Amino acid sequence: MSAISITVSHQRFHRSLLQGLALTYISFIVLLPLGVIFLEASKCSWQELWQVITAPPAIAAYKLSFYAAVLAALINSIFGVILAWILVRYEFPGKRLADGLVDLPFAMPAVVAGIALLSVYGSGGVIGQYLDPGTFIGDSLKVLGIKQVNLTSSVVGVVFAKVFVTLPFVVRTVQPVLMEIEPEIEEAAHILGASARQTFWLVIFPQILPAIFTGFTLAFARAIGEYGVVMIISGNIPYETMITSVYIYRRLEQYDYSGATAVAIVLLVISLVILICTNLLQLWSRRYES
Template identity: 80%
Template sequence: MISRTNPIPRNAGRALFSGLVLTYLSFILLLPLGVIFLQASKRPWQELWQVITAPVAIEAYKLSFSAAILAALINSVFGMILAWILVRYDFPGKRFADGLVDLPFAMPAVVAGIALVSLYGPDGLLGRYLNPGTALGNGLQQLGFSPVNLTSSVIGVVFAKVFVTLPFVVRTVQPVLMELEPEVEEAAYVLGANDRQVFWRVIFPQLLPAILTGFTLAFARGVGEYGVVVLISGNIPYETMISSVYIYRRLEEYDYSGATAVAIVLLIVSLVVLICINLLQWWTRRYEN
């Protein structure tokens, strides 16, 4: 009697595919990360410690992480609202608006930086109205604000990171909203819940893991952003210079080990945040179950 199943080819195929996957991931992820640590190990630890703990590096870390967290929080709120509108409402130009969400993905970073500077710079289309002497500029000065410059400032750094990280939250939350069963919401209304209770007790718990995922992706992308920020921030040491620009300046000085050491700091912090967010997602899913 001939058996219809042959486990040997199936097991061999699984081993082959597993080997291909591991080989691909090794060349794409593990090998580059290993080279970073190898490059940093070429200099004594004491010298590397001086590079990564230099005052200008510390200020760059603070700005990079704080601006990335703030941008991710802003996009977590407004990205969820935008995803909600795109899923729950029909309006003219909906497909066009949905396509615009992916524009930061498709637009080259340099082009995006030039566009933001041309729009919000002191001589830009909108930024000129914030200069002293204008009605809005004088009003801001009377309120106690110094002359507002959306470029060469921390505001410009945050705005640039908000621009490049918006699609992450929208595209993460959008599929979850599409898969929500309307019968669950209808049952909550039948049981006497109002709109606020339905959102916070029925809808939001299901969206929370997706929002956390979008926040993590936006944070990681914001930490590593270079192209847009380098044009709009002014790169002023101790004020508007982020870590990626600091790394590039170390490379310009042919300090490859120092640059990779600073890159390792960014990598470790990003991994810690990623692990924490994944643990929080696991806890929320366990709580829902």
């Protein structure tokens, strides 16, 4: 009995040690920096913080960030399901390569991604050059009253950047759910007279809907905090193409640390809300599956 009690005490000691190390690591990596943010913001009065948070350039940056993030998440929710469906249900040459390219935005540095998008969609780029004034498409748009189309230093460029960085989320959340759906379920639906469209919307779609919601939430959260790619491609024009993260950086360049911290807290609160929503969606998904 003594040997067993010694073994149990050792196990408890090691478990407590690991838990302490984990909590210490999380504290230094996450909790301490977040605490410093609030400490920096506390140097200003509530009135000063409110003026910074509700300043017209900040409000414009909030609106653009939310609009572009929601639009990018919606676009990737639609095409992410299509990509996941193709990668799971079909065999074709280069499938492994296509599956690997989905994760490329995770690995590609933001500077490289920004330069690549700028080279394609910017003025004089691979695609952007055909929209410049003097070209057939450019002159046709000019007749319609559109003097110049700029796919980079515009809201379109901001959305492009956010779509690029959030591409993998919906694909990687929907893909494993599709792989777990047994073919017998679809065969039973076909035997009962359901068409391919009815089978998808009535049988498959309800099963992947929680994963779509989770992927949308993750893509939205990632798009809200994006900085590097948007910094290069958007032009960072105040009231037009400047997002919140770039606005924070501009405040830091002006040595306005308290102002930058105040706006950063707004993004922090939004991130916490998104995190809570993601956890609730995952809980709902597990309940739905059970």
